Amino acid sequence: MTASWHEQIFFNQAVKRLESLVAHPPMFVATTIPDDEQSQADEQYHDGEADRYDSYSQTPRIAVAERWILSWISRTIPNGVIVDLGCGTGRIARQLADTNRRVIAIDRSQQMLAQAGAALPADTTALLRCDARMVPVADGSVDAVVCSGVLHHIPDWPAAIQEMSRILRPGGTMIVREPNAEYPEALFAPVERAIATMARIASRHQRPAQVGELDQFQPSPVEQPIVLAEVSKQATQYGLRPTWEGSAKFFASLGIPDAVPLQRLYFEVANLVDRAIMNSIGLRRGSLAIGVYTKSI
Ligand SMILES: C[S@@+](CC[C@H](N)C(=O)[O-])C[C@H]1O[C@@H](n2cnc3c(N)ncnc32)[C@H](O)[C@@H]1O
Known part of the structure; x- marks a missing residue:
């Protein structure tokens, strides 16, 4: 019997297949997963967040910009x-x-993978539980890697860049996106405080907060600032050439609570402005840093 497409690129001794009774994508687990304390704490946090994680990205503050950022990544x-x-x-x-x-x-998170498995097509996807710093996939075997919002949870994140470079074929693409440590949060803080105060006063007449609203979001115990220039430096060291570096979401990152009237309209307009700046003079201080890299041939 010929091996399936995913088994052809896995290090087969380093993964075990988990049998599932439901028709989800095939699921594999690495035989070795680093067990440092910080990664375990982060894993536990993400296990606990898995069933409501998508509700955060459905709030207008996230959803409006994500719609086109995800389609940009896909293109x-x-x-x-x-x-x-x-x-x-x-x-x-x-x-x-x-x-x-x-x-x-x-x-790494079993619960996150369970959510992903329920939503992914069974024939063109496979699930793999492993650590980003130890991926049981053969050298040079994949065409692209996307790593979104992950590095800031990994204490020694350059090891993940090295691993992504290893599994990429020459000429392959790596896309990294992270919360941008260079986003000038302090600039917006007074405006956000004023809006929050007004919203609190108005909320006596409003519905109670819904699950998924940003003010209910608790960060992971492992979060560290990521500067894109440092990602690019590490990427270059591991044989990846930057082909696009920038950011998204400047005005569209303003923390407007969901209860504020016209909140969605604000984000639709802010998003258009951010995109226009990004596509003309470039946007470096948006809250989301994005880097696109090509593996050297
Ligand atoms: C903020 S979520 C981002 C999820 C998704 N990429 C997205 O953009 O919606 C971060 C994810 O990274 C995973 N993660 C954190 N550290 C990891 C590691 N060392 N190896 C593999 N996954 C990790 C977490 O379990 C979590 O699912």
Whole structure:
């Protein structure tokens, strides 16, 4: 019997297949997963967040900008075999898993993978539970890797960049997106405080907060600032050439509570302004840093 597409690129001794009774994508688990304290704490946090994680990205503050950022990522990534490293609930993997692409959705968190599995097509995707710093996938075997919102949870994140470079084929693409440590949060803080105060006063007449509203969001115990220039420096060191560096979401990052009237309209307009700046003079101080890299041939 010939091996399936995903088994051909896995280090087969380093993964075990988990049998599932439901028709989800095949699921594998690495035989070795680093067990440092910080990664375990972060894993536990993400296990606990998995069932409501998607509700955060449905709030207008996130959803409006994400709509086009995800489609931008999808247009930027080549066809072929793609790894979504730190896939969470599979938001990006879902976008990518069409007929021209096969996606390996990877995460440390079992609960995140369970959510992803329920939403991904069974024939063009596979799930793999492993650590981003130790991926049981053969050298040079994938066409692209996308790593979204993951590095800031990994204390020694350059090890994940090295691993992404290792599994990429020459000429392959890596896309990294992270909260941008260079976003000038302090600039917006007084405006946000004023809006929050007004919203609190008005909320006596409003509905109670819904699950998924940003003020209910608790950060992970492992979060560290990421500067894109440092990601690019590490990427270059591991044989990846930057082809696009910038950011998204400047005005669209203003923390307007969901209860504020016309909140969605604000984000629609702010998003258009951010995109226009990004596509003309470039946007470096948006809250979301994005880097696109090509593996040297
Ligand atoms: C903020 S979520 C981002 C999820 C998804 N990429 C997205 O953009 O919606 C971060 C994800 O990275 C995973 N993660 C954190 N550290 C990891 C590691 N060392 N190896 C693999 N996954 C990790 C978490 O379990 C979580 O699902």
